[in-house]
Amino acid sequence: MRHVAVLGATGSIGASALDVIARHPNRLRASVLAAGSNVDALLALCARHRPDHAVVADARSHAALRDGLQALGLATKAHAGAEALDALAAEGGSDTVVAAIVGAAGLDSTLAAARAGKRLLLANKESLVLAGELLMAEAAQAGADIVPIDSEHNAIFQCLHGGGAHGGVQRIALTASGGPFRGRTRADLARVTPEQAVAHPKWSMGPKISVDSATLMNKGLELIEAHHLFGLTGDRLDVLVHPQSLVHALVSFVDGSMLAQLGLPDMRTALAVGLGWPQRLASGVDALDLLAQGRLEFEPPDLDTFPCLRLAREAMDAGGTAPAVLNAANEVAVSAFLQGRIGFLSVPALVEQTLAALPSCPAESLAMLRDVDARARRHAESAIASGAFA
Ligand code: NDP
Numbered sequence: 001m002r003h004v005a006v007l008g009a010t011g012s013i014g015a016s017a018l019d020v021i022a023r024h025p026n027r028l029r030a031s032v033l034a035a036g037s038n039v040d041a042l043l044a045l046c047a048r049h050r051p052d053h054a055v056v057a058d059a060r061s062h063a064a065l066r067d068g069l070q071a072l073g074l075a076t077k078a079h080a081g082a083e084a085l086d087a088l089a090a091e092g093g094s095d096t097v098v099a100a101i102v103g104a105a106g107l108d109s110t111l112a113a114a115r116a117g118k119r120l121l122l123a124n125k126e127s128l129v130l131a132g133e134l135l136m137a138e139a140a141q142a143g144a145d146i147v148p149i150d151s152e153h154n155a156i157f158q159c160l161h162g163g164g165a166h167g168g169v170q171r172i173a174l175t176a177s178g179g180p181f182r183g184r185t186r187a188d189l190a191r192v193t194p195e196q197a198v199a200h201p202k203w204s205m206g207p208k209i210s211v212d213s214a215t216l217m218n219k220g221l222e223l224i225e226a227h228h229l230f231g232l233t234g235d236r237l238d239v240l241v242h243p244q245s246l247v248h249a250l251v252s253f254v255d256g257s258m259l260a261q262l263g264l265p266d267m268r269t270a271l272a273v274g275l276g277w278p279q280r281l282a283s284g285v286d287a288l289d290l291l292a293q294g295r296l297e298f299e300p301p302d303l304d305t306f307p308c309l310r311l312a313r314e315a316m317d318a319g320g321t322a323p324a325v326l327n328a329a330n331e332v333a334v335s336a337f338l339q340g341r342i343g344f345l346s347v348p349a350l351v352e353q354t355l356a357a358l359p360s361c362p363a364e365s366l367a368m369l370r371d372v373d374a375r376a377r378r379h380a381e382s383a384i385a386s387g388a389f390a
């Protein structure tokens with residue numbers, strides 16, 4: 001029996017993880033469920049999955065969670081606050097942690113799970129972008145196995161480990177759907193709304209990553225993620241726009257072989273790989289019918305219309321603190337865009353300006369990365385407040 005802590009249980013990835021877990025009651029059990037502040041949604045999940053522990057990151061919600069669990073007659077223990085969240089990522093009787101909190105807010109709990117040597121099902125890509133070297137080193141030291149959940153990286157994981165291949169990797173290509181604005185011009189993008197940006201053509205996801213997909217920043221974050229997970233430099237990492245979203249990634253080997261992973265765009269496949277590996281578990285996702293799907297197309301990304309992908313590649317190549325600045329400025333910009341405070345084209349502009357204002361230096365410690373993250377957030381916030389990015 002695998003005991004699973006689902007961090008970000010109330011989100012889109014959390015729902016997919018719990019769906020797969022509930023399909024295998026004799027092999028998988030949700031022992032810890034964690035949310036940010038949505039106590040009602042967390043209580044509904046507790047009633048269904050009966051975990052040992054429930055934790056809400058917002059410390060003010062402790063009483064609401066405790067009283068709600070009591071009213072439901074559940075034995076689940078209530079916890080609240082960031083420290084309780086980190087402690088339950090490391091303890092709480094789980095051997096497996098699904099890291100599915102959105103944004104840099106997920107860093108500490110992801111690190112805690114890695115340090116505790118858990119099997120880490122890593123969806124929270126921002127923690128790798130912000131502190132990838134540290135996180136990978138901590139995981140290696142504690143013997144924590146990381147199974148990437150981001151669909152492209154999960155595809156690469158399957159190509160590397162599923163086909164009996166060891167070494168000889170020459171290049172990796174991540175595919176991108178192109179998002180809701182593929183084929184549009186910059187002039188079109190000046191007027192797009194948050195509602196249009198989150199309406200992803202292929203994947204159903206939380207709002208932040210949906211906007212990242214529309215700007216192509218998501219693919220840029222994924223390049224940095226791939227660099228840390230698979231140890232390849234940027235010149236060996238490619239991006240292919242593939243509008244059908246059926247091929248998730250491709251790995252080229254020195255012998256001329258190329259392995260790809262295909263499947264319908266549904267995150268339950270990646271989560272089932274992480275939860276069952278090295279065995280395959282049913283995920284509820286239908287098999288792919290290639291005849292019914294028709295053509296598979298590939299094209300290069302349009303870096304002029306979607307500069308976020310270029311900015312992320314530059315930050316990856318610069319290394320040091322640049323990816324942390326990129327990530328922080330992007331989180332501020334996406335949240336301002338979703339609130340209607342800035343336009344869509346201001347997202348890359350604000351990220352670019354913040355990167356220019358905080359030049360990269362070597363990332364020597366976690367404390368330094370946290371400090372850079374905070375400074376980049378302050379810089380981006382005050383640039384928005386100054387009205388320069390309407
Ligand atoms: P959602 O917005 O759907 O869910 C976010 C989750 O994080 C919620 O459970 C939320 O809790 C929780 N949360 C938010 N802030 C905090 C906080 N400060 N402390 C603790 N918990 C918090 O996001 P997604 O599920 O779409 O994405 C989660 C992660 O997975 C992201 O890093 C994303 O990039 C990555 N990912 C997602 C994919 C997808 O298909 N959705 C695909 C690949 C990667 P509450 O409900 O209480 O606010």
Ligand code: MG
Pocket residue numbers: 150151152222
């Ligand atoms: Mg992805």
